[in-house]
Amino acid sequence: MLIDLIVRDAEIHTMDSERPTASAMGVWRGRIIGFDSELDGIDARETISLPGKVIVPGFIDAHCHTTWWGLGLAAVDLGEVRSLDELYALIRAEAERLDDDTAWIHATGYNHKHTGGELPSIDRLDEAAQGHPVYIRHCSGHRSIVNRAALELAGVLDASFPDPEGGEIVRDAAGEPTGVVDETAQEVIQGLLLPYSAETIADALDRATTRYAAVGITSFTEAGVGGGWIGHSPMELQAYRLAARSGRLHARAQLMPVLDALHEVSANADDFAGEGSALGLDLGLESGVGDEVVSLGHVKVFTDGSLIGATAAVTEDFCGHPHGRGYLLDTPEQYRERVLGAYRAGWNIAMHAIGDRAVDVAMDIIAEAQERYGRREVPNRIEHAGVTRPEQVTRLAELGIAVTPQASFTGPLGTQFMDRMGPERTPYLYRAKSFVKAGVLVAGSSDLPVADNDVLRAIRSLVDRLTDEDTVFGSANERVSPHEAVKMYTVNAAVACGVDADRGSLQTGKLADFVVLSASPFDTATLYDATVEATYLGGVSTYLSSAQQ
Structure with missing residues (x-):
């Protein structure tokens, strides 16, 4: 049998608990067909020997703004x-x-x-x-x-x-x-600048995802398309598909339509949980529609603003800022009606909630949606969850809600955030270990371009939680192990995005998306020296460093 690629002599960390490590991996038609002895007697069109190198699953950025x-x-x-x-x-x-x-x-x-x-x-x-x-x-x-x-x-x-x-x-x-x-x-x-043309967006995706490959990102979720202040065109899905067809998309994309892009739709009285109407997109589009290159994800719902601007909705005043406790961008009642309508139409929910008051609102609405219409295999999400009180952490776990806090904020923005919150509430900021201990699914993400999307740097920040000023961000108790940090950008992110059947770990039958590193990210002795040497998407290189060329 002749397959497309065999990688040999590497330290392969699969993130699969049943087969955690291997030294050889075979790829055919973009997917993994086996490891180690399973490849005996099999030849490949290309064989790569990577002694001393470490392979991990392709990194997934579960929340970014690529366009x-x-x-x-x-x-x-x-x-x-x-x-x-x-x-x-x-x-x-x-x-x-x-x-x-x-x-x-x-x-x-x-x-x-x-x-x-x-x-x-x-x-x-x-x-x-x-x-x-x-x-x-x-x-x-x-x-x-x-x-x-x-x-x-x-x-x-x-x-x-x-x-x-x-x-x-x-x-x-x-x-x-x-x-x-x-x-x-x-x-x-x-409104004076939009909409951008599909060609303009495709060119922007080309520039952006070329750089994604250089930091090991093979999949990402575009957190807001199609409307509102975050979208760039009502035709954004078409622009992504154009980029894919024309070779300008160098990572797998999942798109989150914003709630503003959805509209009232009607169907048979038996549809939409027997209520006959809901908020959606035409032709019954819903979360999960698409293919392994471009697909639709959760619907994105903005509930509050940001910590930098002190517009996040919090329960106690910001320190020294006229906005006081920030604000919600709409009333809880209006959010409730619209979000329930979207969930009823088949959309999973991702609610942007940074302040703890916004997190309360988001949890209440998601809890009602799940109670009325049932939980789904793909978890609903709270994007950022930047300020969470201890009892909120427990409730997130009970509701099965995934969160996407940004470790990439730690260095450049951590000091600003702590100044906003004050010493008593600083431990509530962008938690990690507390979520893990409680059983909350934590998906790695960058919120690019709010912060950079260097995944290895974010993993280091999860491990040490040090700001650029060399102070501990939030609390040292929120530090996680290197393995837990890598898991957030692989297995966890795949589950949170609903793509874990194909991605997040290296297993037979899954997509051959992987990253070649110069050193192990699982050991603090080598984590700070690790660099991305190559990135492969479906077994095809999208990035090769000078060391691999």
């Missing part, structure tokens, strides 16, 4: 800005570069942490932009910063313009806009 990041890779990068003067200089240089006087200046990656907590001045932005409208996406995604030219195009300069529900066009004491646009109010600016 947003890919578009940002072609924008002005403010991620390394360390002063407002530097920011204005970059905006001015972009204005001078643009030929079209009406063209927008797009910038991304800005974090006010690096400019002493101070935000750009709208007057200085106007001066630097030289008449161009400016659109800066804050790294949190829950805030944008614009200039007067952008606000004028949107028709919101006048103080009488009402804030959208769940958002704010921030104004000073005189009623003049500061240029800061929070939460759902961002839609008034994005």
Whole structure:
């Protein structure tokens, strides 16, 4: 028998408890056909010998924003800005570069942490932009910063313009806009830019997923498509399929439609749990539709904002911030009606809830959905679960809800989060070990581009929980073992995304998605030296480091 690929002489960690390790693995037609002695007498078109190297299942990022990041890779990068003067200089240089006087200046990656907590001045932005409208996406995604030219195009300069529900066009004491646009109010600016074309999105996916392969990511969940302030086109599914057909998608994609993209649908009286109507997409589309390259996942529901912007809904005041306890983006009653309608139509639920007040609302709604319509094999989720009280951890486990906290936040954002919460509530931040001990399924994710998606760096953060300032984030009691951390980005993420039949572990019959590492991530003595040397998707390399070329 002649198969496609045999990998030999490696230290293969399968993440399968029945066969945890192997030294050889065979691949045929994109799937694993066996290990070690099962390959005796079998030849392959390609054989790779990897002595001293470690193989693990392909990493899964269960919550990220790929199109947003890919578009940002072609924008002005403010991620390394360390002063407002530097920011204005970059905006001015972009204005001078643009030929079209009406063209927008797009910038991304800005974090006010690096400019002493101070935000750009709208007057200085106007001066630097030289008449161009400016659109800066804050790294949190829950805030944008614009200039007067952008606000004028949107028709919101006048103080009488009402804030959208769940958002704010921030104004000073005189009623003049500061240029800061929070939460759902961002839609008034994005409405001038959307929708992006399928070709533009496919190009963004090409840029983004090429970089995904370099950090070992073989599958990801796009956390919000099709509408709201997070989507880029009502045709986003088509854009992903275009990217896949044209060779511009270098990882497997699962898309979460936002709740705003769903609409009232009706069917036979026996359908939709006998209620005859629900919230969904036409033709009965539901979670799980698609193939192994592009599929539909949970429906994404925003309930609150962010910790950086102090707009997350919490039960006690933020430290030193005028937003007090943040806010919900809609009323619990409105969420309940719409989420139950989506669940009834076959959509699994993923509720963005960062603050503990939002987590309470999300748990209540998911609990009712499961009680009325039953639990499903694929767990409902709470995205982020950034602040959780001890009793909430217990209830999450009882309800079988999966969570996606971001270990990637630890280094760059941990200190900001702790300053927001204060010392008494700091231990509640982005838990890990508490979830594991309680039996809560924890899926690894990055929330890219809010933080980077370097999975090995995130695994290290789960193990040591050290911020960039070298302080412990939250509590040292939330540290997990290297094996538990790797499991979050493989087995757990696959289960949380409902793709564990094909992914998350290396087993016969599963997709041959794997990562070649220079050293073991399971030992703290070698974890900090491990690098990605190669990534394989269905047995085909999507990334080779110089060491493997």
